[in-house]
Structure formats: C-alpha cells, structure tokens
Amino acid sequence: MPLPRARQIVLAASERRRLKKLAYSRTAPYQQVVRIRIVLDAAHGYANARIALRRQVHIDTVRTWRGRYADQGMDGLKDRPRSGRPPRFSPAQRAEVKALACQLPAETGVPLSRWSSGDLAAEVTGRGIITAISASTVRRILAAAALKPWQYQSWVFIRDPDFAIKAGRVLDLYQRVWDGRPLGGDEYVISCDEKTSIQARCRCHPTLPPGSARMMRVNHEYDRGGSLAYLAAYDVHRSRVFGHCAPTTGILPFMTLVEQVMTQEPYASASRVFWVVDNGSSHRGKAACDRLAARFPNAVMVHTPVHASWLNQIEIFFSIVQRKVVTPNDFTSLDQVKDRLTAFERRYNETARPFEWEFTPADLEDLVARIERHEQKECSQQPPGHSHQPAALPTAA
Incomplete structure (x- = not known):
C-alpha cells in the first residue's frame, strides 16, 4: 500500500515574510513558533522526517500542522476549542458569592468588620449555597468581578462651606x-x-543588619x-x-x-x-x-x-x-x-528638589463639579423632608 504523500506548502512572498517574523519572535508563544517553523521547513521542500529531526518533534506532529496550514492557513495553527472540565459551580451560585461579598458582615449577622476569602467560603458553605468551596476559589470568583471585600478606603464629609x-x-x-x-x-x-x-x-x-538571603x-x-x-x-x-x-x-x-x-x-x-x-x-x-x-x-x-x-x-x-x-x-x-x-x-x-505637585486648580474645579453633580443626584433621590448630608472626599486608608 503506497504511503500518503506530504501536503505541499506554497507561500507567497508577503506570507513568507510574515511567517519568518513570527518564527524569530521573542514574545510569541513557543508552541506557535514551533508550528510556524514546521510550515516554513515544509515550504522549503523538506520531508516530514527531516522536519521532525530539525525541530525535535514527532513526525505525526509535523503531519498535523503541515496539513492544517495547507487547509486553513494561519487559523489552522491555532488550538482547537477544548471541552475541559465542566464547571463545578453554577452561575447562580457564583452570583450569590459575589452578592454576599458586597454586603457588610454585620448586616448578615456575622461578627466581623470585613470579609476575607476564608470567611466567605465558610459562610457560603454554612448557608448551604455550595456544599464545599475553598478560599482560593472564592478569591478567583471575586477577582472576575474586581471585588476585594478585605480592602477598604476611608472617606470624610466636606464640612467647610468655603x-x-x-x-x-x-x-x-x-x-x-x-x-x-x-x-x-x-x-x-x-x-x-x-x-x-x-x-x-x-x-x-x-x-x-540584612545579610545573604536574610532581611533586616x-x-x-x-x-x-x-x-x-x-x-x-x-x-x-x-x-x-x-x-x-x-x-x-x-x-x-x-x-x-x-x-x-x-x-x-x-x-x-x-x-x-x-x-x-x-x-x-x-x-x-x-x-x-x-x-x-x-x-x-x-x-x-x-x-x-x-x-x-x-x-x-x-x-x-x-x-x-x-x-x-x-x-x-x-x-x-x-x-x-x-x-x-x-x-x-x-x-x-x-x-532636595521641589515636589512635583500634580493637583492643579483645574483638577479642583473638576472635583467640585463632580461633588455638585453627586449632591444634586442624591437630593433628587431623597424623599421630601429627608435631611441631606454633604458629599464626601476620599482619604487614604
């Protein structure tokens, strides 16, 4: 039975320049670089066995990427979608973890000033939302929504009318x-x-004093x-x-x-x-x-x-x-x-040199305008007769 012939790769001049640039890139993923070099060797006329020896990969690997490039071009060098492990937690469960993180612990009856990942994991399992979950998994769920309930920033009301x-x-x-x-x-x-x-x-x-592999x-x-x-x-x-x-x-x-x-x-x-x-x-x-x-x-x-x-x-x-x-x-x-x-x-x-002071009068005007917009919005949302607190400025925690 005759062996299948290797797929022929013919590159245009512009395509060859693009592939060569990627083949010698210092920032491109290593797997992509190897695949591109296989394609360039194939376009040069090398046999699959010789390409495998040159690139130190299996001959089946050469056949795979040579064939995919011949059929699909650059898109053929990308990884195909993988099913992966099915998610352990449903979107509803993830949403409940995020919702709990957005509440103050004291409002939920927990005697804490702020949540940590471990505290949230224990509270979620205690409420029966999830059977078991680790603190690191909670941290990843919160990171996806840019939530860090263990951090805080203090603020203060503007009391000076001038x-x-x-x-x-x-x-x-x-x-x-x-x-x-x-x-x-x-x-x-x-x-x-x-x-x-x-x-x-x-x-x-x-x-x-500090020493080798030792801090002060x-x-x-x-x-x-x-x-x-x-x-x-x-x-x-x-x-x-x-x-x-x-x-x-x-x-x-x-x-x-x-x-x-x-x-x-x-x-x-x-x-x-x-x-x-x-x-x-x-x-x-x-x-x-x-x-x-x-x-x-x-x-x-x-x-x-x-x-x-x-x-x-x-x-x-x-x-x-x-x-x-x-x-x-x-x-x-x-x-x-x-x-x-x-x-x-x-x-x-x-x-000493003068400090590079960056908060200018123009920044002050923007801040005052933002505060006024915030106060107007709060006033419009308050019921009649409700006392209104002045806006607040953030301060360093």
Missing part, C-alpha cells in the same frame, strides 16, 4: 500666584505642620522611652526644610518654629512669606493669623480647608520621614530621636 475658595488659594500659591497676581521674587511660600508622638522604642535586642531583623519587644513632636516648615519652591523637636505641640512650639524661619534670610527681609497650615489647635482660626501678623508683619497665614491636610505639602515630607527615619523604630532615647531627625534634615536639604 472648601473651593480655601483650596484654590493654596493651589494658587503652589503656582506662585496670590489674588490673581504672580508672586514677586522676594515672596515665599512655607508649608508647615507638626508630626506628633514620635516614640523612642529601645529594642530589648539589637537590630540585626528587628526585635518585637521594646522599652518605651517617651515621645516627642517634630515641627517642620518646608519652603515649597526652594525645597528647604526647617524643623525642631518639642515635648508636645502647642502655640509656643509653633511660634518657636516660626521664629526659627522668619529671623533668617531671605525670609526676614522678604516682602511677604505665606504660611500654609491646617486647622490644628496650634494655628487655628483668625486668632492665629493675628498672632502671626503681630509678631512678623510680613507673614501671612493661609489655612487649608477643614479635613484637607492632603493639600499641605509638608505632609509629603513627613511621609518621607516616617519611611526613612522612624520606621523601624529603634532608639535608645529621645535625644537619639532628635539627633537622627536633625541629621536627616541636613541630609535632605543637600539634595
């Missing part, structure tokens, strides 16, 4: 504008705040050595930090920081120095503005809106301090904390 005006003033200052006019060369913007309760935790065993090791047990407050002022455009430590926050420590900055050049002889502060008790309200102006006539205090400390650039510097200086906390005394903060301040000032 939110847009106050926020706009701060953002204008970051762009060196005040009351619609550019700031002069002898006008400066200072961002200021306090970082409270920095503790001195003396570990019971020394911290071990910090002992869990420690003795408390007290706490202090770190007050800092940041020149927004000159990227320079001034700070000092105090036993606690208050009007006197804040004014000490102001004195430290305003008695040195170029601020002492500046025409105006704008101090951007939040609404903390040390510098809250008109009394704080008057107190600052009385001591330094060229100083202007500018408050961020209530619950909008994220508009204060000094918070970025404090986050750097938290990551690079305070964590992990291993200090023998408060004096060591002070020395470390002072040394880091000098180090930071040597290479």
Whole structure:
C-alpha cells in the first residue's frame, strides 16, 4: 500500500515574510513558533522526517500542522476549542458569592468588620449555597468581578462651606500666584505642620543588619522611652526644610518654629512669606493669623480647608520621614530621636528638589463639579423632608 504523500506548502512572498517574523519572535508563544517553523521547513521542500529531526518533534506532529496550514492557513495553527472540565459551580451560585461579598458582615449577622476569602467560603458553605468551596476559589470568583471585600478606603464629609475658595488659594500659591497676581521674587511660600508622638522604642535586642538571603531583623519587644513632636516648615519652591523637636505641640512650639524661619534670610527681609497650615489647635482660626501678623508683619497665614491636610505639602515630607527615619523604630532615647531627625534634615536639604505637585486648580474645579453633580443626584433621590448630608472626599486608608 503506497504511503500518503506530504501536503505541499506554497507561500507567497508577503506570507513568507510574515511567517519568518513570527518564527524569530521573542514574545510569541513557543508552541506557535514551533508550528510556524514546521510550515516554513515544509515550504522549503523538506520531508516530514527531516522536519521532525530539525525541530525535535514527532513526525505525526509535523503531519498535523503541515496539513492544517495547507487547509486553513494561519487559523489552522491555532488550538482547537477544548471541552475541559465542566464547571463545578453554577452561575447562580457564583452570583450569590459575589452578592454576599458586597454586603457588610454585620448586616448578615456575622461578627466581623470585613470579609476575607476564608470567611466567605465558610459562610457560603454554612448557608448551604455550595456544599464545599475553598478560599482560593472564592478569591478567583471575586477577582472576575474586581471585588476585594478585605480592602477598604476611608472617606470624610466636606464640612467647610468655603472648601473651593480655601483650596484654590493654596493651589494658587503652589503656582506662585496670590489674588490673581504672580508672586514677586522676594515672596515665599512655607508649608508647615507638626508630626506628633514620635516614640523612642529601645529594642530589648539589637537590630540585626540584612545579610545573604536574610532581611533586616528587628526585635518585637521594646522599652518605651517617651515621645516627642517634630515641627517642620518646608519652603515649597526652594525645597528647604526647617524643623525642631518639642515635648508636645502647642502655640509656643509653633511660634518657636516660626521664629526659627522668619529671623533668617531671605525670609526676614522678604516682602511677604505665606504660611500654609491646617486647622490644628496650634494655628487655628483668625486668632492665629493675628498672632502671626503681630509678631512678623510680613507673614501671612493661609489655612487649608477643614479635613484637607492632603493639600499641605509638608505632609509629603513627613511621609518621607516616617519611611526613612522612624520606621523601624529603634532608639535608645529621645535625644537619639532628635539627633537622627536633625541629621536627616541636613541630609535632605543637600539634595532636595521641589515636589512635583500634580493637583492643579483645574483638577479642583473638576472635583467640585463632580461633588455638585453627586449632591444634586442624591437630593433628587431623597424623599421630601429627608435631611441631606454633604458629599464626601476620599482619604487614604
């Protein structure tokens, strides 16, 4: 009985260039590359046995992909649909898992603050929705719907009726504008705040440095050595930090920081120095503005809106301090904390550059417009006589 002849492959010039490009691709799937190289060898006139030897595959594999390409072209090199294992859970059961994940545990009578995959798996089986299901399967079901009930994001109501005006003033200052006019060369913007309760935790065993295949090791047990407050002022455009430590926050420590900055050049002889502060008790309200102006006539205090400390650039510097200086906390005394903060301040000032502030007045307008649309939508959905809460801003969890 004569053997079947190999299928002939004839390629056009454009088709050959396309296949060669794929055959030497570094990103295409390996199986696809092998199949394309089989087709190119066949078009070159090689026999099936020689192609199998060249590509280190079985001769039946060569016959399969050679024949499929001859019949269907590039579509013939794709995998055919496979039935696979039938799904264990019905669409209705998957929907019930997602619906349960979208409820607060307390509303369902479960004494938890938020769901985990394991908690959801136990609750689903306990209710008889599914006979048995693993936590990893629950996680895959939720991932398909972009649900992560174990995560949360906090938010806060806007209580300041002048939110847009106050926020706009701060953002204008970051762009060196005040009351619609550019700031002069002898006008400066200072961002200021306090970082409270920095503790001195003396570990019971020394911290071990990292080594080969080992991260830094910090002992869990420690003795408390007290706490202090770190007050800092940041020149927004000159990227320079001034700070000092105090036993606690208050009007006197804040004014000490102001004195430290305003008695040195170029601020002492500046025409105006704008101090951007939040609404903390040390510098809250008109009394704080008057107190600052009385001591330094060229100083202007500018408050961020209530619950909008994220508009204060000094918070970025404090986050750097938290990551690079305070964590992990291993200090023998408060004096060591002070020395470390002072040394880091000098180090930071040597290479600091202004922060790339991205929230602009245009972004503020978009945010206010979005909040107004949200409030109008809520008002239209509320029954008559129902009290309406102001819209909320997201904050970092």
